[in-house]
Amino acid sequence: xxxxxxxxxxxxxxxxxxxxxxxxxxxxxxxxxxxxxxxxxxxxxxxxxxxxxxxxxxxxxxxxxxxxxxxxxxxxxxxxxxxxxxxxxxxxxxxxxxxxxxxxxxxx
Numbered sequence: 001x002x003x004x005x006x007x008x009x010x011x012x013x014x015x016x017x018x019x020x021x022x023x024x025x026x027x028x029x030x031x032x033x034x035x036x037x038x039x040x041x042x043x044x045x046x047x048x049x050x051x052x053x054x055x056x057x058x059x060x061x062x063x064x065x066x067x068x069x070x071x072x073x074x075x076x077x078x079x080x081x082x083x084x085x086x087x088x089x090x091x092x093x094x095x096x097x098x099x100x101x102x103x104x105x106x107x108x
Contacts (some may be wrong), residue, residue: 001047002016002019003018003039003040003041003042003046004016004019004020004042004046004050005017005046005049006047016049016050016052016053020036020037020050021037022034022035022036024036027047030068031061031064032061034056034057
């Protein structure tokens with residue numbers, strides 16, 4: 001079994017499958033990160049696939065932390081960003097931003 005491989009699909013430009021143990025970490029109730037377990041003789045190419053996945057996960061975690069902080073400390077500014085500029089300018093899916101916005105309304 002390969003540690004990481006690229007799969008073909010007519011629906012997606014890239015699919016990466018990783019076959020190693022994973023750990024997910026929470027600090028109190030906040031998700032804090034992910035770690036991939038031991039690799040068995042991983043090649044440089046396979047490692048590059050794993051690094052690509054980790055980079056995407058890191059980006060997502062940072063987005064979550066940013067929006068939680070903005071919602072808590074700078075709610076008015078966050079609402080302006082959402083209403084005026086649009087999330088696509090930041091490379092963040094609109095549905096993702098709206099989910100945080102709606103959640104924040106319930107916490108007021």
